[in-house]
Amino acid sequence: MTLNSHAPLYVLDAQPVFNGQTVFDGHNDLLLRLWLHEADDPVAQFLDHKLDGHLDLTRMRRGGFAGGLFAVFIPPASYMPKLKPNAELAPHDPLAITQQQIALLQRIETQSGGRTKLCRTVAEIENCIAQGVLAMVLHIEGAEAIDVSLGNLDSLYQAGLRSIGPLWNLPNQFGVGVTGDFPGSPDSGDGLTLAGLSLLRACNRKKILIDLSHMNEKAFWQTARFSDAPLVATHSNAHALCAQPRNLTDRQLAAIAESDGFVGVNFGNAFLRADGKRDADTPLERIVQHIDYLIEKVGEDRVGLGSDFDGISVPEALGDVTGLPLLLQAMKQAGYNNALIEKLACRNWLKVLKQTWGE
Template identity: 70%
Template structure:
């Protein structure tokens, strides 16, 4: 494939909204729309790279993480519900100020229409439900705002269960699973046809979702534990369960989740991403694999750099023998397929 050819990419995970929320000066939405070269994502670079849409995560960072970026941030400022709703508002502000260049999508049909029209398709996703109370009383309001996907857990414990934790190398079997409130949240997600993200669940939580959810099992931004034994990567047994459910995995571009040594080293070849894709294709089949970049949330290979570098990754896939049809499935069609199965559209 021509390395200058622009692909169509629908991506399963990014942390743009967190980065914009953390920005203290200027107009972060204007900078995103006009181009700022901050982080991995802005609209001009996304267009250059073929980034047509994806799941945009809302994430409440730990207090110490926020303090590193917001110089005046204090613990008393840390209100998860307010932070969550501020990031949701940022997503809608991007759409409102984009002059038709971006849209918050609530169905697979809307995503397909945006892709056809060259409009950035943005899907609202919650990563870690710290702002949600045990009764989930805020959930309907978020659904009304466009929420279509939720990861109940991040790395830390909340009222719904315990996320995956531990150092490298390590096992995903790290602590207790879902609480009664967590199981109730799964039930609500199934009723409301929300995608349930497994990427930050420990092993016990993963298997509880496999037992209790009636939707395809989806890990939006995870890799292969047999290649890189990060606790957050998926074991062969987990991958077999995802395949059995007709589910999906989006490969994470983070160096620490790609490399066999687990290092956050930018000197990571694009062939390491292809290696994980190869293993996922072997375990899941060609219809259940895609991208879950984690842009703006991790360090990526220097050879990729940012969203504008996506054609280089696609060229590496082509050089590895991937057909144009398979590349198209991985870069966007498989995502649309699993969203239709999950959302019922």
């Protein structure tokens, strides 16, 4: 069907979203997926419902996906021959890759005919949700593209950057990310470098959200000590239920609660299951169990969704973004009322973004 760019999300398809609820999501890897297939005009495919994977604009609107944090991710140089096996690879340049992925996000906005917007404020996000426009927030996962002098942070901010995860799994100039096999501890090495601490302070000054999701335990506690913003893990789960090193311990969750921070629940099977396996037969109720646990530890105003769509394997029962209404229905069946579901699906994200970015 032809999409009306100003129609509410919940009437755009024969498969309505759950009770008219819209979802704001804390993490996806769409930009990496588009960048890896740039020769095939992936922006047009995203806009025209021709992508594989978890996300394209038509399916996002069907599922009630109102907006979220869109991650720029620089694959390690050693990954590139496998990710782009038939490409003539240029020298590995993290800043160039970052700029190319940001350009893809900008192209989505300009080519969408008003159906999408790159948002820099909570007011812009709220206006997009009200008008049925996809609200896109620029996030960087692993800050390899930022020089240690932070000289290019201003230009990235001007391009729309509002959220940074300084680390991914591998070490960079800002510190060491969380690594290790299942089951394992998040205490997996050295934390932030002096440059990493400088990046924290710069993000605080510019009111850029700092993402904890790939920080090891030392980096987490350095951030808790030196950052003056709410502690936010955009796509992490409860270590007590799934002992992946990247999931959050009860002690970390207590610090997040104390800071009035936030946790976005990751849909990845390996981060949900008690056995740590990537098996797709994971029931949706397993996501709800993590939500229950996180609510118990940090409170119902500090939990939301951080799907990791297009970056991981998700439960078969969810499938892709069009399965979000099924997840919300599972919350309803678990006893959540509509007001709580609205908080978890969207409002809690807007709350913590407002606390971090300001009005």
